[in-house]
Amino acid sequence: MNIVSPAPLSLSQPQARIKDASIVQVRATDDPEQGNSFTVQPKPVPRGTPAFEAKRAALIDTIKAKVPLEYYLPAELITNPPLDVSNIPASCGILTEDEVRITEDYDAVGLLQALASRQFSAVQVATAFAKRSIIAHQLTCCLTQWLMDEAIVQARGLDEYMAKHGKPIGPLHGLPISIKEHMAIAGTLSSQGCLASLREDTTDSDMVAILRSLGAVFYCKTNQPQTIMHLETDSLWGRTLNPFNINLSAGGSTGGEAALIAMKGSVLGIGTDIGGSIRGPAAFCGIYGFKPTSYTMPMRGFDAMPFPAELTVLASAGPMCRSLRDMDLLMQCVLSSKPHLKDPRLVPIPWNGLKTPIHGRLKIGFVSDDGFIIPQPPVVKALAWAREQLCDPRYKDFIELKEFKVFDSAGAWSKIRRMYWPDGGKPTRDAIQATGEPIHPLSEWIWKDAEPLGMKTAVDLSLMRRERDEFRWAFAKSWEDQDVDILIGPAFIGPASAHDTAFFWNYTSLYNLVDYPGVVIPTPVKVDGNEKYSGGYEPLSEACGQVKQMWEKSDFTGAPINLQIVARKYHDNELFGALALLKHNGVCLSYLCIHRDPNDMADKDERKKQDKCMAAALNIVRQSLFAGSPRYTENDLPDLKGKVIAITGSNTGVGKEIAKMVYSKNAKVYMFARTTTKNEKARDEIKAAFPDSRGELICIQLDLADLDSVQAAAAEFISREDKLHVLFNNAGVGFPEYGSKTKQGYELQLGVNCLGSFALTQRLTPVLVNTAKASTPGTVRVVWASSTAAFWTSTKKYIERVKAINKQSLFQQYAISKLGNYYHATEYAARRKCDGIISVPLNPGNLDSDLWRTQGKFLTWILRRTVFYPPCYGGYVNIFAGLSPEVTLENSGRFISPWGRLWHALPAMVKGSKTEAEGGTGHAKRFWEWTEEQVSQHVSAPSAKEPLEENYDAAHWNDTVIHGGEEKVQEKSDVLEDGDAKGKTIEDDEYPDQDDIKGKELTWHVIHVGAESLRCNGLLQNGRGFEELSITDSEDIDKETFKNPVHWNNTSSEDAVTSASVNVVSIMSGSFEQDTCPDYSALFDLVNAFIANLAKAPLIDYH
Secondary structure (H helix, E strand, O other), rough: OOOOOOOOOOOOOOOOOHHHHOOOOOOOEEHHOOOEEOOOOOOOOOOHHHHHHHHHHHHHHHHHOOOHHHHOOOOHHHOOOOOOOOOOOOOOOOHHHHHHHHHHHHOOOHHHHHHHOOOOHHHHHHHHHHHHHHHHHHHHOEEEEEHHHHHHHHHHHHHHHHHHOOOOOOOOOOEEEEEEEEOOOOEEEEEOHHHHHHEEEEOHHHHHHHHHHHEEEEEHHHHHHHOOOOOOOOOOEEEEEEEOOEEEEOOOOHHHHHHHHHOOOOEEEEEEEOOOOHHHHHHHHEEEEOOOOHHHHHHHHOOOOOOOOHHHHEEEEEEEEEOOOHHHHHHHHHHHHHHHHHHOOOOOOOHHHHHHOOOOOEEEEEOOOHHHHHHHEEEEEEHHHHHHHOOHHHOOOOOEEEOOOOOOHHHHHHHHHHHEEEOOOOHHHHHHHOOOOOOOOOHHHHHOOOHHOOOOHHHHHHHHHHHHHHHHHHHHHHHHHHHEEEEEEEOOOOOOOOOOOOOOOHHHHHHHHHHOOEEEEEEEEEEOOOOOOOOOOOOOHHHHHHHHHHHHOOOOOOEEEEEEEOOOOOOOOHHHHHHHHHHHHHOOOOOOOOOOOOOOOOOOOHHHHHHHHHHHHHHHHEEOOOOOOOOOOOHHOOOOOOOOEEEOOOOOHHHHHHHHHHOOOEEEEEEEOOOHHHHHHHHHHHHOOOOOOOOEEEEEOOOOOHHHHHHHHHHHHHHHHHOOEEEEEEEOOOOOOOOOEEOOOOHHHHHHHHHHHHHHHHHHHHHHHHHHHHOOOOEEEEEEEEHHHHHHHHOOOHHHHHHOOHHHOOOHHHHHHHHHHHHHHHHHHHHHHHHHHEEEEEOOEEOOOHOOOOOOHHHHHHHHOOOOOOHHHHHHHHHHHHHHOOOOOOOOOOEOHHHHHHHHHHHHHHHHHOOOOOOOOHHHHHHHHHHHHHHHHHOOOOOOOOOOOOOOOOOOOOOOOOOOOOOHHHHOOOOOOOOOOOEEHHHHOOOOOOOOOOOOOEEEEOOOOHHHHOEOOOHHHHOOOOOOEEEEEEEEOOOOOOOOOHHHHHHHHOEEEOOOEEEEEEEEEEEEOOOOOOHHHHHHHHHHHHHHHHHHOOOOOOO
């Protein structure tokens, strides 16, 4: 390798010496006498010669000189920082409230949607991320260059384009993207982490050019290690710290990116990986990262100097981000630009990503350890959590989990360390030392095995490549013999390593040696400091024993734990298809808390308990009295034509306000209320108020205090409607006469607020799921009315307190029920996120509503004149939760506060919403299961424990579920063919409790429905297609014995019917002759009425 001497530095700012060389690694000072200083976390790196240190100081000053004084953090935060600095950017006061929202509340996909809808301008977004990135840099030393001015110029041009053309310039319009330092951006400096390689780039690298052409904005470059070959980021720019524990590494070589994304100073970054340089930092910092197969993504323009490792081991470029769909987005955008046409080295693989189909059962190999090093205890804990998810009996039909034995991991680690440096590392060492730069400890360590071997000849290189290929063949054979599609296992030997101790990359570098693609995903596991090795631990190797010692010597508290999922070479699409399959079916393997609660930690002493009580009080005061102005009103709503919205408690108060707002925007609104006359009066008033609306208002009687009424109301909705976009669980009761009970005998507040709303939601879930399948992800939602009262009740022994609720005070009964609604919302969010459904709890605010009607006129009078707001404000909170694009799948389950803000629930509440395997207390899961058990005694509803089936070729009959294709249906019943007819008189012993239809003769008709675009899913009872498609023919059918009440011809829900017509069997009560009903309207009425009768039957469970 030939390394030339570095060219003279070309810096945009004057070179300046710093005054105190002892902290040159990261500190620059303006005028100490005036107290103006720009300081970065002082974790030292080795010192070089005076000449080198002067040049380093000048480089650091180039960042400092660009930073406005108002972006400086207080010196106290730098000199005396907390262990976890991840929440400081949001609380330090430098960012505006909107800038906190922009940087915290979105992944890349969600932010692009907000930009495209002009919720934010590109300049607003670029400003927010540039500001947050420089705050993050002061806390973690994650940047090498800060390009705010350049980013604003680029963003302003994008805003002008949007204003002129009315559309985004490309799929990444206005998206800020951070870039690793060695990737060329025209007009910036690049290096490989050492001064010898520093250069000023005049052109964009291929990756940057593609992203820029698609609308991306570049605002910073991020830190990397010396030589780009450490699993720690420590360079001439300084040492990057882990945001969750600054005594730990952020990983390397893309550690600056990982720290910045974890600090929410970036929403999407680009890294490279030749030994774990994407996956390691992503795992250390609890974010997503993807290493593709080599040479699928463009990398031309990434090398600041020749890189010898690529002679034997190939690098990859890939995304680092906040979500699975963001990784998919980046891959799709880059590969759709056909980069292989400019760089013939690239393999032209089309990207299908998350849309890749998986055929048959997914065979997953489970890696507990690699046979070389047993992972440290937190990783073992995360693996146990993952195994629990994958072994759930619900998933046995599409997952086969196998133990996987990794082939010769120790041998792979030995080989790859030599292969990284076929030149022995000497040219790189010599070039670094020639500038006076010190050699860092991990540089010495990575050269240790290769340096004695010296420079390889061409013959040596050929033999080394042959050795590599033979290992690849053996590894591939072992994989094939064990017959798996993907692997899941550790991403590293433990959590983030202590500084200068990232020695063992075996869990990532193995897949660089064999060139297999790998994704790392966050888990809910974090180090709490109490984890210990098992009593029967025996080291697998000398290195394994060293890893145990490393665990015992350091404090890893707060460090997140990720896992790694790997597929075969060039099976990148299949890897994403497998992840999509798991996600779609509810297998929750990935977890990313984009919105970290700064108080979400266990109390360790009495002072912290007092602080938590104070935080609860301040939280409630903030929500109740200082909520500000509404963030989302009816004026922000788009046209809702075609949207179906259901609202409970719609005849008065907040429910009526919601109905007004969405009806005014042309929605089809189902108004659920207890008193029909009042509901109809409210409907008529709303219609009169908005005479130009093209929406609909439909009243349905619902008494949440009577689960029979809930069942009947749901059945009526299902008989009328086949889709539901938003369900507002608004209705509730507060402070009734003490001892009041529901019809089924439950305490009234618990029964109405929790059980009734739960029962209705469960009953309507299949409709929500099917609507979500045909809708943009995150637009189908369930909103649950909670309250700040939930903050005032203890979460301890919650289920026991629920069961003894009759012994609680009236206020505690109310608080328990509202905490229950919070738990239902968060649990529903966890269970239905895979279906694309958002579920959020909210505090509607202090409102003048019927909730207070039992509290006396004087108290109500006082409250109205002091703290109460009009009911329309509660409507604003609800439409924000149910319809604002700011609420995304990534923040599903997040608490919504007045008047439309994403807020933080109390730490104990958040902990209760998580399962014990996720580090929580499991209150939400247990309360869900208890509620489900109570409701199931009265309401027939789909089991929340069973995934909804794709095909419904038969209904549920006599508690027997018949799923699947025609063969399975015929096992249970005769299948009706076109022209056949089957009739039977209903007998008592066959259809018990069907008093309303006993003894009636049923006649079946085959109806030919024009179905150019109909998508069959078997939900005849939902009336799918009847009101929108014309019936072109009908004929009577001869009567014969029948067993199956509903049958649609065997057509998958995923297959569009393209034939001229599809045969559909309908049910109707009474007889029907074609000539008596030429317009078929009577047919619809009869079918819907009959289905409504059937749906009331407890024995029939219509999904």
